[in-house]
Amino acid sequence: MKTKATTRDNTRTKAGSCRGVWVFADHRNYFQDRVTLQILAKGRDLARDLETEVGVVVLGYGVSEFVMEYVAHGADIVYLIEDQRLAKYNVDIYTTVVCQLVERYRPEILLVGATDFGREFAPRVAKRLTTGLSADCVALEIDPVEKILLQTSPSFEGSVLATIVNSTARPQMATVRPGTFKERKHDHHRKARLIKPQIDLVGGTSRMEVLKVRKQPHRGVDLREAPIVICGGRGMGGKKGFGVLDRLGKLLGAEVGATRPPVSEGWAESDRLIGQTGRAIRPRLLITCGTSGAVQYTTGIQNSEYIIAINKDPDAPIFQSADFGAVGDAHQVLHHLIMRLEKETHG
Numbered sequence: 001m002k003t004k005a006t007t008r009d010n011t012r013t014k015a016g017s018c019r020g021v022w023v024f025a026d027h028r029n030y031f032q033d034r035v036t037l038q039i040l041a042k043g044r045d046l047a048r049d050l051e052t053e054v055g056v057v058v059l060g061y062g063v064s065e066f067v068m069e070y071v072a073h074g075a076d077i078v079y080l081i082e083d084q085r086l087a088k089y090n091v092d093i094y095t096t097v098v099c100q101l102v103e104r105y106r107p108e109i110l111l112v113g114a115t116d117f118g119r120e121f122a123p124r125v126a127k128r129l130t131t132g133l134s135a136d137c138v139a140l141e142i143d144p145v146e147k148i149l150l151q152t153s154p155s156f157e158g159s160v161l162a163t164i165v166n167s168t169a170r171p172q173m174a175t176v177r178p179g180t181f182k183e184r185k186h187d188h189h190r191k192a193r194l195i196k197p198q199i200d201l202v203g204g205t206s207r208m209e210v211l212k213v214r215k216q217p218h219r220g221v222d223l224r225e226a227p228i229v230i231c232g233g234r235g236m237g238g239k240k241g242f243g244v245l246d247r248l249g250k251l252l253g254a255e256v257g258a259t260r261p262p263v264s265e266g267w268a269e270s271d272r273l274i275g276q277t278g279r280a281i282r283p284r285l286l287i288t289c290g291t292s293g294a295v296q297y298t299t300g301i302q303n304s305e306y307i308i309a310i311n312k313d314p315d316a317p318i319f320q321s322a323d324f325g326a327v328g329d330a331h332q333v334l335h336h337l338i339m340r341l342e343k344e345t346h347g
């Protein structure tokens with residue numbers, strides 16, 4: 001069940017003079033982590049509703065190759081600071097630099113990906129600028145009357161989806177869950193203004209030193225990118241049940257995901273978890289088997305194009321999220337489906 005809660009933040013008033021929607025660029029693993037591009041796409045919708053522009057803040061060293069990418073994906077203005085001292089993502093220095101930029105250019109909205117870095121960095125920026133921050137947002141809209149940002153995020157351990165507004169302090173800040181929004185098509189005809197601000201990096205001293213950066217090895221296809229996903233819940237009954245999902249996955253070219261109970265039981269790996277604390281997916285087709293439809297799970301599947309649910313309980317809430325439903329034992333339904341597909345594949 002979705003419940004709306006609205007909170008109002010009454011910190012510093014400086015709303016009137018602020019313009020623009022800003023996106024902080026997290027380009028550390030550009031080709032795999034698409035969250036900056038996804039937020040840029042959403043930023044364009046917000047900027048359209050506010051009749052303003054989308055700016056992207058790019059910090060780093062040797063990062064000009066990303067600038068054109070961000071423009072092609074929706075940025076109207078690029079704020080670029082290239083300096084060797086920004087080569088490694090250092091939360092202290094990055095916070096100082098972004099705060100200086102915000103105070104100089106006064107954006108109305110600042111969006112950050114809820115990556116491991118973004119979760120560390122955004123609260124520091126918000127605290128230093130005395131503004132509010134909504135964490136892990138799964139929806140962002142502009143209020144058509146008040147023209148303020150409606151920031152929806154799971155709250156109270158995920159039992160409600162709260163819509164939070166920051167009516168006075170600026171910028172309105174939110175972190176956004178990777179996979180929540182869809183990136184725009186690459187448009188190499190787009191043009192943007194490039195601004196290279198002079199910023200005091202000497203003031204940006206850090207209590208920490210980043211010694212080494214190692215990329216995590218990429219395991220299989222990321223669920224967030226998969227066009228077809230089959231998700232198993234507790235109703236699959238065990239590892240054997242997940243074996244059936246793998247078999248179907250191979251026939252359909254699909255990735256297999258899981259709700260929390262199978263991950264806790266060790267039937268599926270933790271990187272397969274879908275939902276509020278796992279991946280937010282947006283496949284063309286999701287087949288969800290033996291899942292009840294808890295809000296912490298449905299938060300992560302709400303952007304799927306088509307959902308087929310299989311559950312033996314006709315009253316299971318998952319059917320409210322589904323386009324098509326099959327009431328029955330998942331093992332039996334999947335068995336028939338696999339037999340049919342194997343017959344079609346192998347004749």
Ligand SMILES: Cc1cc2nc3c(=O)[nH]c(=O)nc-3n(C[C@H](O)[C@H](O)[C@H](O)COP(=O)(O)OP(=O)(O)OC[C@H]3O[C@@H](n4cnc5c(N)ncnc54)[C@H](O)[C@@H]3O)c2cc1C
Pocket residue numbers: 157158232233234235236258259260261262273274275276277278289290291292293294295296297310311312313316328329330331
């Ligand atoms: C802070 C917090 C964060 C959370 N984050 C997540 C998260 O990211 N992802 C997540 O998934 N959960 C998360 N949870 C847990 C969530 O609340 C649910 O407990 C969980 O999603 C339930 O998983 P399930 O649907 O597989 O299991 P259940 O709720 O136990 O549902 C099993 C379903 O299977 C059906 N079933 C049983 N046997 C069969 C069969 N043979 N054939 C067909 N159907 C059958 C049953 O009718 C039932 O509807 C979180 C909880 C909290 C408190």
